[in-house]
Every structure is written in C-alpha cells, then in structure tokens.
Amino acid sequence: MTEKCGERFTGHGSEWVPATLSPEEARTATQWVEQKIDRRSMLTQKDRVEDVRDIMWQLERDGEIVVHRVRDEHEPVIAKTLYGWEKKIPTKRLWHHKSCGQCGNIPGYPASLLWLMNRLEVEYLDETDQTSCTAWNYHGSGIGNLESLAAVFLRNFHQAYVSAKAHGGDPGHFYPLVHCGTSFGNYKEVRAYLLHSAKLREKVKKILAKLGRLVDGKILIPEEVVHYSEWVHVMRERIRNLQEIDVSHIRATIHPACHVYKMVPQDVIYDDTVLDGNRVAVSTGLLETLGAKVIDYSTWYDCCGFGFRHIISEREFTRSFAIDRKIRVAIEEARADVMIGHDTGCITTLDKNQWIGKAAGKAVDLPVLADCQFAALVCGAHPYKIVQSHWHASSTETLMEKLGIDWQAKKAQFVAYLDEVKEGRQENLYDPRRMITSGPGYIPIASKA
Amino acid sequence: MSQATPTRVQRHAGDPVSEAPPVPRTKLEQIFADIQSDMRYDHELNGCLNCGICTATCPAAHYYDFSPREIVQLLWTENLEGIYDAMQEKIWACAQCYTCAARCPFGNSPGGLVMLMRETAIKHNMESARNVLRPFSRVMLKLISTGNQLAPDMINKDHFADWGPNISKVDAPLKILRKAIPMPTLNTTATAWEVNLKTSVELYTIWEMTGVLDQLETIDENLFDVITDIMDEKREDWQEFLDEQEESDD
Numbered sequence: 294m295t296e297k298c299g300e301r302f303t304g305h306g307s308e309w310v311p312a313t314l315s316p317e318e319a320r321t322a323t324q325w326v327e328q329k330i331d332r333r334s335m336l337t338q339k340d341r342v343e344d345v346r347d348i349m350w351q352l353e354r355d356g357e358i359v360v361h362r363v364r365d366e367h368e369p370v371i372a373k374t375l376y377g378w379e380k381k382i383p384t385k386r387l388w389h390h391k392s393c394g395q396c397g398n399i400p401g402y403p404a405s406l407l408w409l410m411n412r413l414e415v416e417y418l419d420e421t422d423q424t425s426c427t428a429w430n431y432h433g434s435g436i437g438n439l440e441s442l443a444a445v446f447l448r449n450f451h452q453a454y455v456s457a458k459a460h461g462g463d464p465g466h467f468y469p470l471v472h473c474g475t476s477f478g479n480y481k482e483v484r485a486y487l488l489h490s491a492k493l494r495e496k497v498k499k500i501l502a503k504l505g506r507l508v509d510g511k512i513l514i515p516e517e518v519v520h521y522s523e524w525v526h527v528m529r530e531r532i533r534n535l536q537e538i539d540v541s542h543i544r545a546t547i548h549p550a551c552h553v554y555k556m557v558p559q560d561v562i563y564d565d566t567v568l569d570g571n572r573v574a575v576s577t578g579l580l581e582t583l584g585a586k587v588i589d590y591s592t593w594y595d596c597c598g599f600g601f602r603h604i605i606s607e608r609e610f611t612r613s614f615a616i617d618r619k620i621r622v623a624i625e626e627a628r629a630d631v632m633i634g635h636d637t638g639c640i641t642t643l644d645k646n647q648w649i650g651k652a653a654g655k656a657v658d659l660p661v662l663a664d665c666q667f668a669a670l671v672c673g674a675h676p677y678k679i680v681q682s683h684w685h686a687s688s689t690e691t692l693m694e695k696l697g698i699d700w701q702a703k704k705a706q707f708v709a710y711l712d713e714v715k716e717g718r719q720e721n722l723y724d725p726r727r728m729i730t731s732g733p734g735y736i737p738i739a740s741k742a
Numbered sequence: 743m744s745q746a747t748p749t750r751v752q753r754h755a756g757d758p759v760s761e762a763p764p765v766p767r768t769k770l771e772q773i774f775a776d777i778q779s780d781m782r783y784d785h786e787l788n789g790c791l792n793c794g795i796c797t798a799t800c801p802a803a804h805y806y807d808f809s810p811r812e813i814v815q816l817l818w819t820e821n822l823e824g825i826y827d828a829m830q831e832k833i834w835a836c837a838q839c840y841t842c843a844a845r846c847p848f849g850n851s852p853g854g855l856v857m858l859m860r861e862t863a864i865k866h867n868m869e870s871a872r873n874v875l876r877p878f879s880r881v882m883l884k885l886i887s888t889g890n891q892l893a894p895d896m897i898n899k900d901h902f903a904d905w906g907p908n909i910s911k912v913d914a915p916l917k918i919l920r921k922a923i924p925m926p927t928l929n930t931t932a933t934a935w936e937v938n939l940k941t942s943v944e945l946y947t948i949w950e951m952t953g954v955l956d957q958l959e960t961i962d963e964n965l966f967d968v969i970t971d972i973m974d975e976k977r978e979d980w981q982e983f984l985d986e987q988e989e990s991d992d
Contacts, residue, residue, distance in 0.1 A: 334845065335844065338849060341849060391927070391934070391935055393890040393891040393892050393934040393935075394891065394892050394934070395934075396890075396925075396927075396928050396934035396935045397890065397891075397892035397893050397894050397896070397897070397933075397934035398892060398894075398897055398934075400920075400923045400925070400928050403925060403928075404923060404924055404925055404928075407924075407925060408924075419925055419926075419927050420927070420938075421927055421935065421936045421937060421938040421941070422938040422940065422941050423889075423935075423937075423938075423941060424889030424890075424937070424941055424945050425885070425889055425890055425891050425934075427885060427889070427891070429885075429891040429892075430881060430882060430885040430886075430891055431857070432838040432857070433838075433878060433881070434860075434864075434875050434878050434881075434882060435857065435860030435861050435863065435864050435871065435875075436864065436875075436882060436886075436954060436957050436958060436961070437952075437954055437957075438861060438952060438953065438954065438957075439780070439781070439782065440952040440953075441948055441949065441952035441953075441954050444948045444951070444952060445945070445948060448944060448945075448948065452941075478840070486781065486782065486785075490781055492781070493781065499951070500947065500948055500951045500952070503947060503951070504944050504947060504948075506944075551839040551840055551841060552839075552840065554844075555839065555840045555841055555843065555844035556840050556843070558844055594799075594841070595801060595841075596801050596837060596839035596841060598801065598837070599837070600801075600802075600837035600838065600839075601837070601838050602834070602874070602878055603837060605877065605878055605881055606874075606877035606878055608904060610802075610805050610806070610837075612904065613805065614801055614804070614805070614837075618801070618804075645902070645905040645906070646904070646905070648904070648905060648906035648907075649904040649905070649906075652904075677912070678922070678924065679924065681923060682911075683910045683911040683912040683919075684909075684910055684911075685911075686905055686906045686908075704911075704912065707912060707922075708912060708914075710922065711912075711914050711918055711919075711922055714918055714921050714922045715918055719921055719922060719924070719929075720924055721924050721925070721926050722924045722925055723925075723926075725926035728926050728927050728936070729938065730938070731938065731940055732938050732939045732940045732980075732983060733939055733983055
C-alpha cells in the first residue's frame with residue numbers, strides 16, 4: 294500500500310510522506326476526531342452560546358413581540374437542557390402539530406401518542422388547520438428560504454394560540470406540541486433568527502398581517518418549542534403506571550434523531566438520571582423507566598441515512614447507510630430486539646430499508662418503532678387498531694412474540710374490524726367534529742375544558 | 743491529435759489555468775455575493791483550521807465525493823471557481839443531518855452553508871439543480887399545493903419497490919386502511935392529513951410573498967403552471983365559501 298501512495302494525487306504536496314502508523318497508533322492519533330456527539334463533546338461551546346429566550350423576553354418588554362407562554366394550566370414539568378438551563382415542558386392542553394411523514398407513512402406513530410394522552414386524561418386538539426413545517430422539502434430541494442420557513446412557523450403557532458376559540462376556549466388555551474424532529478429543529482433555528490433580526494421580523498410581519506395572524510399587531514413567539522418526545526420523557530413515570538407487559542428481557546437500542554439533538558443542541562434535554570446525563574435523554578429515559586435493557590452500540594450517534602432528498606430519489610445511499618451503519622451494527626454489537634427512535638424520517642428509513650438487504654446478500658431483521666408506539670404497545674394498546682404496526686415493513690411481529698402478544702389473533706381482530714370500518718363504524722380517539730375549527734365543515738361545539 | 747474530453751470542472755467552470763474561463767468572473771462574483779448576502783452566512787461560517795472533524799462525522803462523505811471541510815474552506819477562502827464547481831454536484835450529496843454543525847469547534851454549520859448554496863443554485867437556474875430536483879417534483883407538487891410533504895397515495899409498490907412486497911401487511915384498499923386510523927384527520931389518501939381550505943389559501947400567500955413561487959418557476963416552469971392552477975382553484979373555492987357565508991349572514 295505504502296509504495297502505491299505516491300501514485301495517487303493526495304493534495305498534500307511532494308513533501309508529504311505516509312506516517313506508516315500501526316492501526317493502534319492511528320486510532321490514538323485520531324481519537325480527538327471521534328465522531329461521538331455526546332454532552333461532553335459539546336460543553337466546550339458553552340461560553341459562546343446564548344439563551345435566545347433572554348432576547349425574547351427583552352423584545353416583549355420593548356413591545357416588539359408577544360410571547361405565547363407555557364402557563365400554569367399547562368401543568369409544565371421543568372427539564373434540564375445541555376448546559377443545565379431550564380425548559381418548561383407543558384403536559385396538558387396540547388395542540389398537536391402533526392408530522393406529514395408520520396401521518397402519511399407510519400400513522401400508528403401519532404395515534405399511539407394520542408392514545409397515551411387519552412389514557413392519561415390529557416386534553417388536546419388535533420385539527421385540520423395546520424401545514425407541515427415545509428422543512429423536509431427545504432432541506433431536500435433548496436426550494437424555500439428563511440422567510441418562508443419563518444412565516445410558516447409563525448402561522449402554525451398562531452393557529453395553535455387561537456385554536457381553542459373555535460370551540461369556546463380562550464387564546465393560549467392550547468400549547469403546540471411538535472411531532473416531527475425536523476420541524477422541532479427547524480422551528481428552533483428559525484425562532485433564533487427571528488429574535489436576532491429586526492429585518493426578518495419586519496419582512497415576516499407584513500405576511501402575517503396579511504393573513505390576519507398577528508396578536509395586538511405583533512408577531513407571536515412561543516416561549517418554548519416542545520417536541521412530543523420531551524412530553525413522553527417528562528410523563529414517563531405516569532406512563533409506567535399504565536404498563537401491562539413486562540419488558541425486562543427486551544434488549545433495546547436507541548437511535549437519537551439528528552434534527553432533535555444536533556440542531557440547536559443547547560435546547561435538548563439531558564437528564565442526570567439517564568446515562569449519567571451524558572447523552573440526549575428522551576427515549577432512553579422512557580425505555581429504562583419501562584424496564585427494558587437499553588444496549589449501547591458504536592454508531593449510536595450516526596444519522597439514519599434519510600437525507601431528505603436521498604430517501605426519495607437517491608435511495609441507494611439511504612438503504613446502504615441504514616443497513617450498514619445502523620441496523621447491522623445494532624444487531625451484531627447489541628444483539629438488539631428492537632430499535633427505538635423519536636423522529637419521522639428515522640423510523641421510516643430504518644424500518645422500510647431492511648427488506649432490500651436480502652437482494653444484496655445483506656439480510657437484516659430488526660423491528661423498528663417510535664418510543665410512543667413501544668410505550669402504547671406495552672400499556673395494552675391494540676397493535677393494529679392503535680399502533681398500526683401493519684404499516685411497518687420491519688418484523689414488528691418478532692417483537693410482539695417476545696412481548697407475549699398474540700399478534701396473529703390481534704391481526705385477525707383488525708381484519709374483522711375493517712368490515713365495520715367499511716360500514717362507517719370506525720372507532721376514533723376523539724370527537725371528529727373538533728378537528729375543524731373554521732371554514733367548510735366547521736360546527737362550533739362546547740369545549741370540554 | 744484528437745480533442746481531449748473536457749473534465750467536469752472544465753465544462754462548468756472552465757479550465758482553472760486558462761486566462762479566459764467560460765464562466766465570467768462577474769457571474770462567479772454574483773453567485774458568491776448571493777450566498778454571502780443571506781443573514782445566516784455570518785452565523786454559520788466563523789473560521790476554519792482544516793481540522794476535518796466535520797468530514798470525519800459526515801455520513802455523505804462515506805459514500806460520495808463530498809467533504810463538508812472542503813465546502814467550508816472554499817467559502818472561507820472565497821475560492822469562487824471552487825464554489826461554482828462544488829455547486830455542480832457536491833452540494834447535493836449532503837444528507838442535512840447537521841452532525842458537522844454539532845461537532846465543529848468553530849461553531850460552523852457546513853450543512854447550513856450547503857443550504858445557502860442550494861438556494862443560490864436554484865436562483866441561478868443551474869443545470870445541476872434542475873437535474874437533481876427533477877425526480878423530486880412529485881414531492882414539491884404535493885408540498886407546495888397542499889402543505890403536506892408526503893401523502894399515503896404516493897407510497898406505492900411502483901415508486902417504492904425496494905421497501906418490500908407490501909406497503910401494508912394487511913391487505914385491504916388504501917381508503918379503508920386509512921379510515922381505520924383512529925385519528926379522523928388522517929382518514930385521507932391524497933394528503934397526510936385533511937388540510938383546512940383556509941390553511942391552503944394562507945400557505946399560497948406565504949409562497950407568493952416570500953419568492954418561493956419565483957424559485958419554482960425558475961427551476962421547473964411546467965410544475966409552476968400546474969401548481970398555480972391548483973392555487974387558483976382553491977382560492978376560488980375559498981371565495982365562494984366566504985360569499986356564501988356573507989349571503990347567509992344577510
């Protein structure tokens with residue numbers, strides 16, 4: 294190998310010679326570029342990172358913006374983020390900001406979350422007046438820009454603020470809960486730019502004025518941008534109280550989502566009781582609380598291979614990465630029974646891209662579920678009616694067998710239930726009339742609150 | 743002597759040692775100025791010592807001729823020809839995971855810088871952008887016309903043959919399976935959730951006022967025409983609804 298190096302263009306110039314390090318020496322020499330994205334690796338940035346919420350409160354004092362507060366009625370739980378800052382996680386009166394990828398592709402993901410909320414008697418609204426964050430398209434194509442992302446963010450969050458009015462509630466009654474990891478990262482990034490830039494605020498304000506989406510003539514900024522996995526995390530003890538199935542024998546691997554913990558990392562929950570506070574706490578905290586064995590694997594920090602555009606039109610990258618860097622590693626190193634995630638694209642990518650491995654002689658088989666689906670399943674949710682596991686390509690049946698769930702009987706029940714659905718007798722998690730808050734089909738009904 | 747086949751760099755940016763590159767200097771400067779003019783630029787580029795942590799962590803670097811370190815260096819050193827060349831192909835390899843941003847000791851965001859370059863490639867109607875985005879047009883149609891990126895009827899065996907023999911493990915018509923989801927907002931097939939008519943109309947205003955439709959027209963005129971037709975129809979529907987409301991109020 295060494296002799297051949299001179300034949301290649303290296304870009305280092307003629308004075309460059311190979312170091313001829315042994316593999317062990319090479320590992321030592323390059324240890325400092327280890328790829329881990331753990332807490333310690335990011336603490337070095339602390340002095341240079343500001344808490345944008347300080348700017349937010351100042352702008353509100355200056356009369357520039359209105360802040361949508363997490364109120365006492367939302368019964369917030371305080372969580373600690375990367376640098377020990379506090380973040381308020383509302384636990385009640387939640388407005389579901391859905392994920393287009395979850396709803397379109399793996400609908401048991403949001404259905405399981407709402408089912409858990411019903412069991413925990415959490416008031417919420419799932420309505421039709423919302424767009425996606427549009428950031429999947431933006432990151433994939435470059436169509437879109439900071440102004441469009443900011444306008445979409447503020448429009449959707451304004452709707453969350455006023456939504457309760459349609460059924461007799463007050464503004465601010467519901468607090469937005471963001472389902473998608475990319476929406477979560479994107480909205481936090483956009484919020485910071487809005488708080489920093491008067492010019493951006495001015496541009497976007499004109500759009501929101503035209504839409505009738507200002508509050509007292511000002512733009513509305515949320516006090517916190519909250520991801521559903523954060524709600525699950527702070528509710529994990531209460532979820533455990535609902536648990537029906539023992540999972541102490543289950544070996545779980547966690548895939549932390551890039552846009553959840555690598556975008557605006559200072560706003561991510563790190564909990565001293567979860568992995569000594571050295572890694573993002575969500576999902577791991579839930580699985581440990583439920584009693585599963587959370588097993589480490591060497592590529593835990595890697596992305597899933599989704600790539601935004603790649604999963605649509607360059608899938609050879611997506612499936613190679615998903616299989617070689619994630620699924621295979623979790624199976625071989627951790628002997629995992631399941632991989633758990635907390636984001637749309639990751640669950641889709643890791644779940645759907647296993648089947649093709651057979652064609653390349655790389656057969657792999659690992660059930661993939663979102664954290665809330667796993668929680669719902671072990672709390673007694675129906676695997677097909679609620680968890681909707683039939684949309685998963687990975688072998689969720691294997692996991693169910695390990696959990697003692699007779700999936701064949703449950704599947705037969707679901708198939709029989711489809712006849713009732715055909716006749717219009719489907720079961721819903723909430724009153725369907727509540728989902729329309731304006732325009733065609735809107736019928737005002739009294740608020741449950 | 744036969745003419746040598748030009749390299750990709752020569753085709754797009756000209757021969758780097760030539761005194762008269764086919765891409766005029768003023769165009770290269772304009773492209774760089776457009777990248778730099780975004781307010782995010784100074785936030786996402788703070789310096790670079792070529793340490794390579796970003797490339798060491800980069801998933802795309804495993805599989806493509808792509809290095810976030812190179813992108814940062816090109817921008818930091820204002821290498822206009824190199825920037826132009828990277829915009830022909832390399833910037834589209836990035837998987838947008840932001841692992842690079844989380845690890846950079848300077849607080850750079852190579853993934854974020856790639857987005858500024860992608861936006862600029864579209865603005866300048868670069869062939870690379872048109873080619874790369876052509877297979878993405880279904881998604882753009884759905885997103886811009888409905889506000890949903892993905893719809894259940896887009897996930898079918900023809901388009902996703904590599905996802906296995908069945909999109910659903912329960913064999914039933916898509917419409918029935920969607921009705922069996924216990925969230926009424928999701929009983930849809932053409933959108934991920936039912937989208938309120940007012941929501942769509944508001945979204946169109948955002949697209950228009952932020953220049954997104956101009957971007958789309960630059961890159962794909964046919965798609966632009968289809969989308970504007972859909973927008974016109976929905977706006978008429980909304981106006982009809984408002985007129986009916988007004989009449990019933992009278």
